[in-house]
Amino acid sequence: MKHIILTAVLAATLAPVVPTTAEAGTLQRACMKSERKAANRSLCSCIQKAAKGTLSSSDQRLAATFFRDPHKSQEIRQSDRTSHEVFWKRYKEFGARAQQMCS
Structure with missing residues (x-):
């Protein structure tokens, strides 16, 4: 996950619509709460969008613990x-998708 965040620093240029806290997904909230320097609203929103396309809700909850x-x-x-x-295979797909979408 650290690699995804570090390689996705350029996500700020994507300027996605940022949902309110109530609308934020599990991974987006975990990302925003993390102490990583690269974490920002744009990047965390992008990571959440990638997760919605590849991970189930329970997968997202597990990934958020990372x-x-x-x-x-x-x-x-x-x-x-x-x-x-099986989860790890989906998680790797998510990582590749997030890297592609968010960098």
Whole structure:
């Protein structure tokens, strides 16, 4: 996730419509609450848009936890659980889509 945020700094030039806090999605809120320097409304909104096209609501909730605990993403990636493996494939698709859309 860190790579996505760092490579997406140029998202400010996209000037997307920024939803109100009540309309913000799970990943957008997690992104805005993160302490990463690259996090801003435009980037976080773009990441949320990418998530809506690739991740289910439950996937988004799990991915949002990576902002608070980046090590958790490694635990999920390396897990032997089938559900984690399936999630990780979708998460990689999301990452590629977010990088393409937001950079």
